Amino acid sequence: MTVLPDNGLPLAAEFPRATHEQWQSLVEGVLRKSGKNVSGSAAEAALSTTLDDGLVVQPLYTAADGGGDHGFPGFAPFTRGSVPAGGATGGWDVRQRHSRPDPARTNEAVLADLENGVASVWLAAGAAGVPVSGLGRALEGVYLDLAAVALDAGAEFHDAATELLRLYEERGVAPEAALGSLGADPLGLAARTGRYDALAGHTAQATELAQLCHRHHPGLRALVVDALPYHEAGASAAQELGCSLATGVAYLRDLTGAGLDVAAACGQLEFRYAATADQFLTIAKLRAARRLWARVAEAAGEPAAGAQRQHAVTSSVMMARRDPWVNMLRTTIACLAAGAGGADAVTVLPFDHALGLPDDFARRIARNTSTILVEESHLARVIDPAGGSWYVERLTDELARAAWDWFQEIERAGGQEAALRSGLIGERLATTWERRSAKLAARREPVTGVSEFPQLAERTVVRDEAPAAPHGGLPRVHRDDAFEALRSRSDAHLAATGARPRVFLAALGPAAAHTARVTFAANLFQAGGVEPVHDPVTVDPDTVAAAFAASGATTACICSSDALYAEQAGPTAGALRAAGARRVFLAGRPGEHEDAWRESGVDEFVFAGGDVVTVLTSVLDRMGVA
Secondary structure, eight states, rough: OOOTTSSSSSTTTTTTOOOOOHHHHHHHHHHHHHHHHOOOOHHHHOEEOOOGGEEEESSSSOOOOOOOOOOOTTTTTTOOSTTTTTTTTTTTOOOOOEEEEEEEHHHHHHHHTTTTTOOOOEEEEESSSSSSSGHHHHTTOOOOTTTTEEEEEEHHHHHHHHHHHHHHTTTTTGGGGOOOOEEEOOOHHHHHHHOTTHHHHHHHHHHHHHHHHHHHOOEEEEEEOOHHHHHHHTOHHHHHHHHHHHHHHHHHHHHHHTTOHHHHHTTTTTEEEEEEEHHHHHHHHHHHHHEEEEHHHHHHHHHOOOOOOOOEEEETTTTOOSGGGGHHHHHHHHHHHHHHHTOOOEEEETTTTTGGSSOHHHHHHHHHHIIIIIIIOGGGGGSSSSTTTTHHHHHHHHHHHHHHHHHHHHHHTSSSHHHHHHHHHHHHHHHHOOOOOOHHTTTTSBTTTTTTTTOOOOOOOOOOOOOOOSEEEEEOTTTTTTHHHHHHHHHHHHHSSSSSOOOEEEEBBBBHHHHHHHHHHHHHHTTTOOEEESSSOBOTTTTHHHHHHHHHHHHEEEEOOHIIIIIIIIIHHHHHHTTTEEEEEEOOOOTHHHHHHHHHHHOOEEEETTHHHHHHHHHHHHHTOO
């Protein structure tokens, strides 16, 4: 019989147990080699990553970070899942969004989706999608007792819900067989539009629908607590959770005030969150959301009613308009995170979502993303697959605490409505987005195909224009906004003149010396729509003037190694100036030769971590690109 040693399995019995201090000592040695002479906790901090909301991702987690008892799936606090089996029996609800105004074309798309793996339909109705009067045509041929319908009708939610309920009755669907969500979200609508004059009326209508669903349609939920308006305005993960929590509490008060008990009121709410390409943060966010709502239900006296119904939607903020094919990678990671995080329903936005209405191919890729993860990767077969990870458990806990703090601040301000009216939420979200925008501008948060590895010659993807979304309240932001503005200026210049603005790359020395910085500079300038001209492959102070004149550019960037800069940067800058260069850049950080190089003609330095948007805006301005 094998006796297991106290310190691990037999395989590891002959090895001494490693300590945190030993690991830290090894980290110190590595950092010293990179020029950082730090020790102890400072060495560990040097490898840490700071997130929004004061969260810090450590380089190493141990059992001490895993926290205590996180419960079981399907039981309070529901961190590990809202139902005991999770999605193990059939995966998550694959929910596809449709917003095309033509009911007939929408019907074709809906049927194609349902026949090919989609389980429920998220249907935009009213001004943002299918006319309410066209819902019957859009849902023609749909088995409404099998396929759930989630409505998103904005201010017309009551009319849309009434029409859907009429369709159920007309088509012989038993009241208890109706499935889905009526999509009422008065506070979310107010956040989107900035209008509060109809809020009281909308709240009364939503409450009336909730009472109706509770009495006659147990498979329908009347209200959705939509956190997307806050995410799409630039909210951090904790701010998104805090706003959803405050909204959910406001609806809970309205419904219980109208006579529903706490359990029935909770049963009328579906929560909608954004899933991003930061997979661990998304997983932690969905787990934290369930834990937080369970705390609300506990405080309301019904801890068993705190099982949150979650609908995760891949983030529109992360979707890029340039090189949109990369969006497939982003949405795949986000979908994986949503499934691993325990979302009940998942919507993958098509890769061309930011360009307008999706085509058939984009919708097929979107629905197949879930299909592959569920049916081929078997992601849903493991309940709470991230549970037990010391990192994920710690991140879940820290995120939940940060979100609860923000929720309490909203409550102290008078609740979600008061915090929206006063501008508290808008101002706080704007501050968060301003910080993130600075990271995007400096490419510390790179956007592939946009701020990194852009393709000026890419084929333009054109789509039908999507209906106008509700606006007037919180803004809708995108990670590529600043770079998209620059690229649009370049496109207009190309259309007007037949050529893009250009920059001449003056590469000094052999390829081994200049390739790294030539690549860096080419990526940087192309991110703003400026075409790099690297011909000839290498120049020197004597040949650079002729090469620059032949390039047709008015701006130049010197690229090479530090050693060659010391010898040739000054003379090269002078020659470029003499040849008519209006602006001369040097790729690399300014060092001890900065003053001499500036005197020779270098105007500015471009380097990793610099504000790329400011540099490129200045470049286009000086080139006269409108």
